[in-house]
Amino acid sequence: MNRTELIDTIRKKKSFLCVGLDSDITRIPSFLKNQPNPQFRFNKEIIHHTVDVAIAYKLNTAFYEAEGIDGWSSLEKTVAEIPDSIFKIADAKRGDIGNTSKQYAKAFFEKMSFDAITVSPYMGVDSVKPFIEFEDKWIIILGVTSNKGSYDFQFQPLTSGIKLYEQVLTTAAKWGTNSNVMFVVGATHPAVFHKIRRMIPDHFLLVPGVGAQGGDLEAIIKGGKIKDEGLVINSSRSIIFAGDGADFGEKAGVQAHAIHDQMAKYFSSE
Amino acid sequence: MNRTELIDTIRKKKSFLCVGLDSDITRIPSFLKNQPNPQFRFNKEIIHHTVDVAIAYKLNTAFYEAEGIDGWSSLEKTVAEIPDSIFKIADAKRGDIGNTSKQYAKAFFEKMSFDAITVSPYMGVDSVKPFIEFEDKWIIILGVTSNKGSYDFQFQPLTSGIKLYEQVLTTAAKWGTNSNVMFVVGATHPAVFHKIRRMIPDHFLLVPGVGAQGGDLEAIIKGGKIKDEGLVINSSRSIIFAGDGADFGEKAGVQAHAIHDQMAKYFSSE
Numbered sequence: 001m002n003r004t005e006l007i008d009t010i011r012k013k014k015s016f017l018c019v020g021l022d023s024d025i026t027r028i029p030s031f032l033k034n035q036p037n038p039q040f041r042f043n044k045e046i047i048h049h050t051v052d053v054a055i056a057y058k059l060n061t062a063f064y065e066a067e068g069i070d071g072w073s074s075l076e077k078t079v080a081e082i083p084d085s086i087f088k089i090a091d092a093k094r095g096d097i098g099n100t101s102k103q104y105a106k107a108f109f110e111k112m113s114f115d116a117i118t119v120s121p122y123m124g125v126d127s128v129k130p131f132i133e134f135e136d137k138w139i140i141i142l143g144v145t146s147n148k149g150s151y152d153f154q155f156q157p158l159t160s161g162i163k164l165y166e167q168v169l170t171t172a173a174k175w176g177t178n179s180n181v182m183f184v185v186g187a188t189h190p191a192v193f194h195k196i197r198r199m200i201p202d203h204f205l206l207v208p209g210v211g212a213q214g215g216d217l218e219a220i221i222k223g224g225k226i227k228d229e230g231l232v233i234n235s236s237r238s239i240i241f242a243g244d245g246a247d248f249g250e251k252a253g254v255q256a257h258a259i260h261d262q263m264a265k266y267f268s269s270e
Numbered sequence: 271m272n273r274t275e276l277i278d279t280i281r282k283k284k285s286f287l288c289v290g291l292d293s294d295i296t297r298i299p300s301f302l303k304n305q306p307n308p309q310f311r312f313n314k315e316i317i318h319h320t321v322d323v324a325i326a327y328k329l330n331t332a333f334y335e336a337e338g339i340d341g342w343s344s345l346e347k348t349v350a351e352i353p354d355s356i357f358k359i360a361d362a363k364r365g366d367i368g369n370t371s372k373q374y375a376k377a378f379f380e381k382m383s384f385d386a387i388t389v390s391p392y393m394g395v396d397s398v399k400p401f402i403e404f405e406d407k408w409i410i411i412l413g414v415t416s417n418k419g420s421y422d423f424q425f426q427p428l429t430s431g432i433k434l435y436e437q438v439l440t441t442a443a444k445w446g447t448n449s450n451v452m453f454v455v456g457a458t459h460p461a462v463f464h465k466i467r468r469m470i471p472d473h474f475l476l477v478p479g480v481g482a483q484g485g486d487l488e489a490i491i492k493g494g495k496i497k498d499e500g501l502v503i504n505s506s507r508s509i510i511f512a513g514d515g516a517d518f519g520e521k522a523g524v525q526a527h528a529i530h531d532q533m534a535k536y537f538s539s540e
Contacts, residue, residue, distance in 0.1 A: 024373070062366055062373040068381050072342045095390065096332055096363055097417040103294070103332040111338050120365065120390040122412055124419020142392055147367040149394020152441060157429040164426065164434065171422060 001087055001115045002136045003179040003228070006204070009055045009085060010229045014267040015260050016221070018056035018089065020208070020236025021046065021078065024063050025071075027241050029248050039064060039074035042248075044081055046240050049253030053260035056087035056232050058206075059114075079112045087232065089140065089206070090114040095127040102130040109134045116140050118184060118206070121168045125175050132180045139181055141172045143196070146186025146209030169199050178202040185224070187233070190216045193223025204230050210259070211238030217259075221266050235259055271357050271385045272406045273449040273498070276474070279325045279355060280499045284537040285530050286491070288326035288359065288476070290506025291316065291348065294333050295341075297511055299518050309334060309344035312518075314351055316510050319523030323530035326357035326502050328476075329384075349382045357502065358384045359476070363412065365390040365397040372400040379404045386410050388454060388476070391438045395445050402450045409451055411442045413466070416456025416479030439469050448472040455494070457503070460486045463493025474500050480529070481508030487529075491536050505529055 001009075010016060023039045023046075032038040047057065059078060064071035082088050090108045094117060095101065101119075108114045109131075116138035119128045131139045144154055144165045154165040162170075169183055185196060187209035196205070205224050210217055210233055217233070224231050239259070243251030271279075280286060293309045293316075302308040317327065329348060334341035352358050360378045364387060365371065371389075378384045379401075386408035389398045401409045414424055414435045424435040432440075439453055448470075455466060457479035466475070475494050480487055480503055487503070494501050509529070513521025 022370070024369075060366070060370055062364070062370045062377070066373040066377040066381065068346065068377070069339055069342055072339055076338065091366075093364065093366055093390070093393075094332070096330070096361075097415070099294070100292070100330055100332045103330075103336040107332070107335040107338070111336065120363070120392050122390050122392045122423060123363075123415045123417060124422030124424070126417050126419040127415075145367070145393045145397075147393060147396050149396040152394030153392060153434070153438065154394070156434065156437060159427045159429055164423065167426060168423065 006087055007228050009087065011267065013053060013055055014264040015053050015055050016229070016231045016233040016263050017054050017256065017260055018058050018087070018206070018232045018234040019046065019050050019054045019239055019256060020058045020060065020091070020234045021240065022060045022063050022236040023240065025067055029244050029246070031246070037070060037074045037077060039067065039071060040077040043074070043078040045249035046252050047081060049249040050239065050256040051083065051086070053256050054086060056089060057082050058089040058091045058234050058236075060091040076112055079114060087116065088114045090117040093118050093120050093142065095120040095123050097123070098126045098130060101127055105131045105134060109137050116182065118142065121172055128172070128175060132176045137180065139176065140206050141168065141181065141183050143169050143183035144185050144189050144192055146188040150186065150189070166199060169196065173200050173203060178204070182206055182232070184208065187216065187220055190219035190223065193220060197224065197226070201226065202228065202230070204232060206232045206234065208234045211235040217262055221263070225266060233263070276357055277498050279357065281537065283323060283325055284534040285323050285325050286499070286501045286503040286533050287324050287526060287530055288328050288357070288502045288504040289316065289320050289324045289509055289526060290328045290330065290361070290478070290504045291510065292330045292333050292506040293510065295337055299514050299516070301516070307340060307344045307347060309337065309341060310347040313344070313348040315519035316522050317351060319519040320509065320526040321353065321356070323526050324356060326359060327352050328359040328361045328504050330361040346382055349384060357386065359410065360384040360387040363388050363390050365393050367393070368396045368400055371397055375401045375404060379407050386452065388412065391442055398442070398445060402446045407450065409446065410476050411438065411451065411453050413439050413453040414455050414459050414462055416458040420456065420459070436469060439466065443470050443473060448474070452476055452502070454478065457486065457490055460489035460493065463490060467494065467496070471496065472498065472500070474502060476502045476504065478504045481505040487532055491533070495536060503533070
């Protein structure tokens with residue numbers, strides 16, 4: 001999916017909502033577990049009830065790898081289930097030397113039809129370049145993550161006068177364009193959004209941590225929204241595990257629509 | 271595998287050799303490709319011819335994920351094929367927020383019997399802690415990687431007077447012990463080994479980049495070897511792709527033994 005299509009989807013739905021399919025097998029309703037691919041069956045129902053307000057789905061690959069072949073198969077089937085008009089993110093946090101990253105790119109962009117993959121910046125440019133050699137595919141580079149450990153290194157001050165995450169944003173922005181590079185900026189750091197927008201005014205930001213991790217939606221949208229929208233805001237557990245009975249899909253839908261209602265206010269009502 | 275067992279294996283074999291099973295499907299002999307799990311069949315043959323001199327095998331998960339379910343199945347079968355006396359590394363470069371890392375730990379340490387997993391430090395302590403809550407399992411944290419992009423961030427000078435990779439080594443060493451934390455230090459940076467040994471005198475180092483990436487074996491062993499050995503030196507492509515005909519296994523064996531001959535010199539001949 002290219003930048004124009006992503007912007008169009010966001011405006012049409014008046015939504016920044018990315019639903020995170022962190023479909024932890026231990027938390028999905030037990031009645032789904034007596035058949036193959038329970039994670040896929042869970043996801044299919046969640047997608048059905050959230051697809052009208054979601055502009056993206058993010059699949060955290062860890063939860064599928066943890067289930068071995070059955071999980072990997074659920075991952076593949078889920079991606080195939082999501083309509084083409086919706087942005088599909090492999091939250092894999094990969095990044096390796098060149099020929100290895102090329103393999104990951106092949107896995108996520110060719111074998112499966114993801115639009116984007118999250119990558120760690122630590123290994124530098126050649127670890128992420130192979131991903132953006134695919135047309136209309138994106139890398140989403142970890143900038144500021146939403147967890148406590150983000151303070152260990154990301155906020156380390158460099159002798160150049162900026163912090164490591166700022167160096168990552170400004171350096172990595174040059175590795176591609178604003179049409180194939182995004183950055184992860186955790187919702188748990190709402191104060192940095194204004195600062196980040198001065199450094200990378202045009203890039204899309206993927207914002208995890210709204211909901212279970214406690215990010216502040218208003219501060220994020222006010223600080224991060226740009227002329228071209230520029231935000232993909234993820235919520236995972238608070239949506240997908242809103243219910244645990246036979247009506248888990250409906251309950252997820254209710255929760256997704258509630259978040260969407262808050263987002264829609266920030267779009268003009270033409 | 272615990273530290274004592276790893277040291278014993280190294281001494282018994284007079285070897286630091288880790289064989290990297292980067293079993294790229296496009297490079298394995300074509301006659302293997304007409305049956306299921308060609309990567310596993312390739313690996314099985316490589317293991318057979320190298321197991322007497324290898325103290326570890328490292329499986330780069332990217333090459334298996336690129337082949338989807340068949341690849342994932344080859345990964346699982348390969349781990350099961352490697353004897354318990356040998357150290358098994360999942361070169362996955364994972365690292366995510368706590369509950370996600372827990373899923374990866376489950377995938378690699380419970381579903382499969384890996385002894386260690388490589389992790390990126392960028393997200394900080396809570397992204398790697400879940401891995402070392404497993405007894406006798408290890409994390410191998412990226413310190414200095416062997417690729418060109420390592421200069422983008424790892425060598426950035428911090429205001430505290432040290433470089434980012436030095437901060438990573440000294441900070442992350444405290445996240446666990448020298449019995450469950452190792453560091454990746456690329457063979458392409460032989461000059462840093464002496465310096466690193468002053469900071470982390472007791473930790474094991476996983477050293478990729480010998481062979482195809484051009485690292486210098488002598489400088490690494492002289493700079494990195496400690497009383498408790500302390501080195502796991504990986505060679506991938508120069509061994510596993512030494513041949514491409516029916517005798518590819520024998521050719522890999524010859525190459526592995528040649529590297530081993532160079533390593534054995536550094537062990538006393540009691």
